[in-house]
Amino acid sequence: MQKLQLILQKYIKHQWTAALHDILVIPIAWSLAYWVRYNFDVVPTGMIEQGIQSLLYIIPAQIISYWYFGLYRGVWRFASIPDFIRILKATCVGVSLSIILLYAVSNLATIPRTIPILYGLFLIFMLSGSRFAYRWLRDRDIYRSAGKRVLIVGAGRAGEILAREIRQDCNHVHYPVAFVDDDKNKQNREIHGVRVVGGVADIIGAIQKYSIQAIFIALPSANNKQIQAIFDVCQGTQLPVRILPKFDDITLDKVGVELLREVSIDDLLGRDPVSLNWDSISKSLSNKTILVSGGGGSIGSELCRQLCQLSPQNLIIFEQSEFNLYEIERELKAQCKAVTVIPYLGDVAISQSLDECFSKYKPDIVFHAAAYKHVPMLEANIREGFNNNVVGSNNIIKMADKHLCETFVLVSTDKAVNPTNYMGASKRISEQCCQLMSQSSKTKFVTIRFGNVLGSAGSVIPLFKEQISNGGPVTVTHPEIVRYFMTIKEACQLIMQSAVIGKGGEIFVLDMGKPVLIKNLAEKMIRLSGKIPYDDINIEYTGLRPGEKLYEELFYDEEKLKSTGFDKIQLANSASMDLKHFQNLLSNIISACENYQEQELIELVKPRYLSQNDADLALINNNIIPIKQNY
Known part of the structure; x- marks a missing residue:
């Protein structure tokens, strides 16, 4: 598995390799559409010939659609929802363009109506599936890295972004092992594969159970009393404690590992923001x-x-x-x-x-x-x-x-x-x-x-x-x-x-x-x-x-x-x-x-x-x- 990961990492980082992959899946998806259409049985010879001839129009139409919607702007290593949306757009437009070309040439008389639909579904699955599989392959070893095992306090938006940033850090200095959050609706759920194991009162137990080596507080909206209560629990652990600044000092889109700092006396003695005109x-x-x-x-x-x-x-x-x-x-x-x-x-x-x-x-x-x-x-x-x-x-x-x-x-x-x-x-x-x-x-x-x-x-x-x-x-x-x-x-x-x-x-x-x-x-x-x-x-x-x-x-x-x-x-x-x-x-x-x-x-x-x-x-x-x- 590790050898396969190295091979993929070597070649998929080039755009032309990714483009070649996307071109190759076109005939595969087209062929699968015929096979499913005929109930996983032998496809008639005439249909095979007609399908091969259709590829002469489908492949160029799909390549143009790939290029137009920028399928190669995204990096496979960080494949996400915007990449999936681009795939949806490129596939829908490519299929539509292919139907228009085939209609102009053959009036679609010999192509079953379900074929373009099945082809589009298979193409979306193969284009997106390969990208997300590659990302998973790259990310899967993070939890086995030598970085410090981190407990994140706060499973809200800031905690989610922080966990994602830590996971994507190529240096693997830290990696998230567990969340704690007092919101009962979040407990026992997972965020980026990291479980919310309890509330603030469960910090000591989580540290012992998961061999935690550092605590990150990701609660930029918390008031000073809440921070004080969390610190009172953490101070007996003798573990390093880091905290994200308050929303007064940062915006949510700037949350990241580099913003973590030591808990200061201001966090413990400072008061809630004043209301000013x-x-x-x-x-x-x-x-x-x-x-x-x-x-x-x-x-x-x-x-x-x-x-x-x-x-x-x-x-x-x-x-x-x-x-x-x-x-x-x-x-x-x-x-x-x-x-x-x-x-x-x-x-x-x-x-x-x-x-x-x-x-x-x-x-x-x-x-x-x-x-x-x-x-x-x-x-x-x-x-x-x-x-x-x-x-x-x-x-x-x-x-x-x-x-x-x-x-x-x-x-x-x-x-x-x-x-x-x-x-x-x-x-x-x-x-x-x-x-x-x-x-x-x-x-x-x-x-x-x-x-x-x-x-x-x-x-x-x-x-x-x-x-x-x-x-x-x-x-x-x-x-x-x-x-x-x-x-x-x-x-x-x-x-x-x-x-x-x-x-x-x-x-x-x-x-x-x-x-x-x-x-x-x-x-x-x-x-x-x-x-x-x-x-x-x-x-x-x-x-x-x-x-x-x-x-x-x-x-x-x-x-x-x-x-x-x-x-x-x-x-x-x-x-x-x-x-x-x-x-x-x-x-x-x-x-x-x-x-x-x-x-x-x-x-x-x-x-x-x-x-x-x-x-x-x-x-x-x-x-x-x-x-x-x-x-």
Whole structure:
């Protein structure tokens, strides 16, 4: 059988060989039609002679039909329904053309009427049967290959395409052994010869029964809770788990083995897609000149990517880091050629740099994402943190007002609520700068406050990944510490939506869902790497760092939240403030930053913005919040 397969593979790959085969089956099908017509008995001699003479017209007619309908466009190795349809068309037209020619020559007086019908049926069977037999012959040994035995979770359309792609992979790296799917109607059925052996609850049994070596999740429409449930079952197997991206990131016709990737923490912690009014977002942001400060950072760069999809007239990327600016400019110019991308190297803390940029490009909308955000780093560099986060924010707010921008959006943080660190205090003052300007400006000033984003630069997730790749230990400050998380993509979508619905002076609070216990996050990331927490990789508790809280808050007690009519966006009723007092404070903070008077800066900020509970401050600053046992 293997020798026959090699011979067929050698010759059938040439089109002329396939054409010769198709010509030879014409007289065979014609002869079979006569034999069946006469009940598998001897065909009369006169009929034989008449049949042979008829072939002189039938063969050319059928060859012309073969050529016209492109029977040789398809490859036998991948024979499928479109090839079968072409065979049907070529046969029907060829038979019809043959009847016309024979009628013109002999008036069909000596040819039984059933002969052309039987001939057509036999020809269809032989043309299609040979092609599908060849494909089966080529595919039959895939299940005996040396590739990894794969269990596919999801027997829907995506799973079917994935199984077919794996089977057709000439390298035979993997091959599908079984499906699992919770749809009862699909269980115990076969897809491309692969049986659906049960549901998600049967994964462990299927792994043991079929000696599975890898798990592929083919559920691009599944929500995060479903993916989490599947991963919870799979994580104890210590097998490699790969997943297809969601339909937000791919289309069904692009499903393939090359799209499989490792399960990420985004898959487990991310939430279902937000519902946005894309019409209003597009109408408000398209054909506008938009400036994004900090456009090379984690939030800023993703914001730039999404804004590019809305076809702005110009996109100005204002960035302090030369390398980050170069990277995002190169990426956007390659992917969004219809948008004018303007890289601008500058520092928001330098007012003249901003004034020059605003004067030259006249932005309509400003997204201010430039900020220092690393809490322990800013505790040790207070002046630099305030110079960037407060002075820089105040500068760009004033420029937006001076140059009559339509909308200004400040990207804030949950650390601005009841801050216990200087980073949070600096962001709270930035929020107040925005509110102060909104009371006298024609520009709409909007603040958007949210928690951590998954995978952003300097966040805990990249740190955990590095520690895991180095073999551990993974360091967590406290077993009870929790944080809010959302994906960068979701955060940027909600930022754009908030910019559109804002009227000026609002503080929008994004619904962050339930807070995540960082200890559990560390354990999940260890399992994602194929390791076992506390066995292969240990988790160590180091104590809270200066300025760090056990939990973050998204709004003050006096900020009563209201619905905005949009899912996951709430409006905080901001507390009133003494404008004159704040203006004096802001002026003193700017002066202290300009003169590098860090101690004066501390004296200005600490009593007004940081916690006044001395006992709590002592515990936080000395990292001695007690760690409970038995975690």
